[in-house]
Amino acid sequence: MKVFVHDAAKCCGCYQCQISCKDEHCSNDWTPYAKPQPLTGQFWGKLNEYVIGTVPKVRMYYISQRCNHCDNPSCIPACPVEAIYKRDDGLVIIDPAKCTGCKLCIDACQYESIYYNEGLNIAQKCTGCAHILDRGWPITEPRCVDACPNECLMFGEESGFSTQITQGEVLNPELGTEPRHYYLNIPKKFIGGTVYDPVTEEVVIGATCTLSGDKTATVTTDDFGDFWFEGLAAGSFSVKIESGGKVKTIDNISTEKDVNLGDIALS
Template sequence: MKAFVIDLSVCNGCYCCQIACKDEHVANDWTPYAKPQPDTGQFWIGITELVRGQVPKVKVSYIPKMCHHCDDAPCIEQCRSDAIYKREDGLVIIDPEKCTGCKLCADTCPHNAIFFNEGLNIAQKCTGCAHLLDNDDEWEVPRCVDQCPTEALKFGEEEDLKDFIKDAELLNPEAKTKSRLYYLHLPKKFVAGTLYNPLEKEVIIGASCILKDNESSETFNVQTDNFGDFWFRGLKDNRSFTLTMEKDGIVKTIDNICTDKDLSLGDIPMEIRQKAPKPSGFKGAVSYP
C-alpha cells in the first residue's frame, strides 16, 4: 500500500510541488484518472504558510496539504454514483466519467481536499499521479515528489517508509479516516523571550531558564544564548507553565504562561548588580607599625 510522508523540517516553501502539480494537470486530460485541473481555484497539493509567535520571536512553517488517500474515506461512502474508489495500491481516485457533480464528497471530506470544477461539473482532487505510475515505467513517484528539491516529500510502499512513519503524525487525527498522508515535525507551541539587565543595559548570557508544566510537573531546561534569548520548543497545546530564570543567585519567576498560542514574552528585565572590581595592585590588608 502506498503512502506519502512529508518532512516539514526541510520544507522551505519553494512551491515546487504545487507548480509541478499544475504543470501536470492543467490543460491535460488524463481520463479515466482525471479531467484537466482548472488554471485557478484548485491546488491538488497546496502550501499553507503558518506564521507563529510575535515580533521579534517569530517562526514560519510551510505545510503542504493534499488528499489523504484515507483507508476509511468518507467520500467513498457518500458518493451516490460509485465514482470514487480506492485502488489496491491505496490511492483514492474520483472517476471523472462517473461523477455527477452532486458535491457530496467535497462537503463530506474532513480534510478539505476535494474541489469542485464548475466548468466540468465534477469533483476533483489529487490522484497521486496514478496515470504516470500505471503507464510510464520511468515514473515511480508523483510529480510533486519528483520535483521537491529538499526531498521533504516522500512516496512509496508503506513498508519501505516505516522508519519515517514510526515518528510521524497525522495532520487531522480527530477525523479518524486512517489517513495515508503522514507528517514529520508538525509545528508545536513555543515560548521565547530575551533576558536583560536594566542596570547594565546589557543582555544576560548563560542564565538558567526552567519551564515547568503545571499539570504534569515536567520541566524543560535551557540557557540564554549570546543574545540573551531563550527558546522552549515542542510544547503541548493549551497547557499552563511557570518560568523560572536564575543568574548569579538572582531569581525571577513568571507564572501562568499558557500555550494556547505560540508566545513571545518580549524583553524581560532582571537586575543583577555587578561586583565592584578590586583596585589595581590591591593585595589584601596592609599592617602598619
C-alpha cells in the same frame, strides 16, 4: 500500498509541490484518471504556510497537503454513484466519467481535499498522479514529489517508510479516516525570550530558566541571552528565570499561540 510523507523540517516553502500539480493537471486531460484542473483556485496539492511568534522570535513552517488517500475514507461511502474507488496501491480516485457533480464527497471530506469543478460539473482531487505511476514514464513518482527540491515530500511503498511512519503523525487522526499521508517535524508551540541586565545593558548568559505548569523543563540562556522551550502542547505555563541571585517569574503563559516573552529585564 503507497504513502506520502512530508518533512516540515526540510521544507523551504517553495510551493513547487503546489505548482507542479497544476503543471501536470491544468489543461491536461488524464482521463480516465482525472479531467483537467481549473487554471486557478483548486489545490489538489496545497502548501499551507504558518508564521509563529512575534518580532523578533518569529519562525515559519509549511505543511504540504493533498488527498490523504485514506484507508477508511469518508468520500467513498458518501458517493451515491460509486464513482470513487480505492486502488490496490491505496490511491483513492474519483472517476470523472461516473461523477455526477453532486458534491456529497466534498461535504464528506473533512480535510477539504476535494474541489468542485463547475465547468465540468465534477468533483476533483489529487490522484497521486496515478497516470504517471501506471505508465512509469517519464518519472516514477507523483509530480509534486519529483518537483520537491529538498526531498522533503516523499512517496512510495509503505514498507520503505517504516521509520517515518513510526516517528510521524497524520493530520487529525481523531477523524478516524486512517490517512496514508504522514508528517514529520510539525512544530509544537514554543515559549522564548531574551534575558538582559538593565543596569549593565548586557544580555544574561547562562541564566537558568525553569518551565513549570503543564510540562516542566529547564534550559539556560545562550550567548544572545535567549532561551527557548519548544515542543509544547497548548496549555498554561510559568517561567522562572534565575541568575546571580536575581530571580524573575512570569506566570499565566498561555500557549494557545507561540509565545515570545520579549526582552526580559532581570533586576
